Amino acid sequence: AQSVTQLDSHVSVSEGTPVLLRCNYSSSYSPSLFWYVQHPNKGLQLLLKYTSAATLVKGINGFEAEFKKSETSFHLTKPSAHMSDAAEYFCVVSRASGTYKYIFGTGTRLKVLA
Amino acid sequence: GAVVSQHPSWVICKSGTSVKIECRSLDFQATTMFWYRQFPKQSLMLMATSNEGSKATYEQGVEKDKFLINHASLTLSTLTVTSAHPEDSSFYICSASPSGQETQYFGPGTRLLVL
Numbered sequence: 752a753q754s755v756t757q758l759d760s761h762v763s764v765s766e767g768t769p770v771l772l773r774c775n776y777s778s779s780y781s782p783s784l785f786w787y788v789q790h791p792n793k794g795l796q797l798l799l800k801y802t803s804a805a806t807l808v809k810g811i812n813g814f815e816a817e818f819k820k821s822e823t824s825f826h827l828t829k830p831s832a833h834m835s836d837a838a839e840y841f842c843v844v845s846r847a848s849g850t851y852k853y854i855f856g857t858g859t860r861l862k863v864l865a
Numbered sequence: 866g867a868v869v870s871q872h873p874s875w876v877i878c879k880s881g882t883s884v885k886i887e888c889r890s891l892d893f894q895a896t897t898m899f900w901y902r903q904f905p906k907q908s909l910m911l912m913a914t915s916n917e918g919s920k921a922t923y924e925q926g927v928e929k930d931k932f933l934i935n936h937a938s939l940t941l942s943t944l945t946v947t948s949a950h951p952e953d954s955s956f957y958i959c960s961a962s963p964s965g966q967e968t969q970y971f972g973p974g975t976r977l978l979v980l
Binding site: 794795797800802846 | 869870871898899907908909911914956958960962967968969970972973974976
């Protein structure tokens, strides 16, 4: 069975400092992993995805994530936080069979302090 | 590219009425669309998977007669909340996958308030 765990429900950083949002997954095979961002009362926007190519994945808005199989992790990072990064972030693993249903993490709310 | 729209973005209705929400993939064809429900400050809960030209597959605990899903074309899926009640008030989000791909692209969501 697959699962995804977001280790922090809330993260606060100061503007201009690095961001680290942690995600661990469990899968019996090589998974596809995604990070999405959701701003208040909005839908989800795809930040980046890992699909068994390069382990370091670069996404939009300066975000990147590294797939580490040995640690079963897919942490999201950004070198310098911006106020506009304040949002909810979801780590997702996709089931490989059938209709590729998503399994969502519980989300991490990122707060950026001025 | 890969834009998904939802309409309406906001709807307020009286208890007992039905509400239809549309989900459209604007620049790609989507064999599969998904409908989610999101409660405040929670993650998304998958309600059903909508396949073009066939019956939707509902998740356990989701009443198919309550939440009617139609996926009549490769760019449009609709969710109808029948005989809505206050407990159906929620944020409903759809997503669509380009045919043959696993990445889902999400609509902006529809906020439903049932009075």
